[in-house]
Amino acid sequence: MRALVTPSSQAGRVSPRIVSEFRERLRGARTQLLRTAAVTDEELTTVDIKDAREDGAALTMTSATLLRLKDHERRELTEIEQAEARLARGDFGMCAECGTAIALTRLRALPTARLCLRCQARVKEG
Ligand SMILES: [Zn+2]
Numbered sequence: 001m002r003a004l005v006t007p008s009s010q011a012g013r014v015s016p017r018i019v020s021e022f023r024e025r026l027r028g029a030r031t032q033l034l035r036t037a038a039v040t041d042e043e044l045t046t047v048d049i050k051d052a053r054e055d056g057a058a059l060t061m062t063s064a065t066l067l068r069l070k071d072h073e074r075r076e077l078t079e080i081e082q083a084e085a086r087l088a089r090g091d092f093g094m095c096a097e098c099g100t101a102i103a104l105t106r107l108r109a110l111p112t113a114r115l116c117l118r119c120q121a122r123v124k125e126g
Contacts, residue, residue, distance in 0.1 A: 014093040025111045079112040
């Protein structure tokens, strides 16, 4: 079976400029979300440290923080982190269903969008 996403020459791949734009947007969205969830500045610092550390120490503290988040806030945070992972992988902005590029206007309105409008509509219809 042919891979859906081929490297480098893939049409619709977002440019480095867009990648950095959305990295900033997602960072901002995450900070705002955590502030809304009444997380203290000290805990926010811990969450930021998580990006740079993989040894798990900061992750444990983050989990304690996450326990205080409401379900929908935690889900939103997961979506933000998944979008950041897609940015890092290079498949950000590609529809997870059909593989076409998601419209930039849609991404700007909803940076965590995984589906193009057409696929999203189909999911909603069930
Ligand atoms: Zn699609």
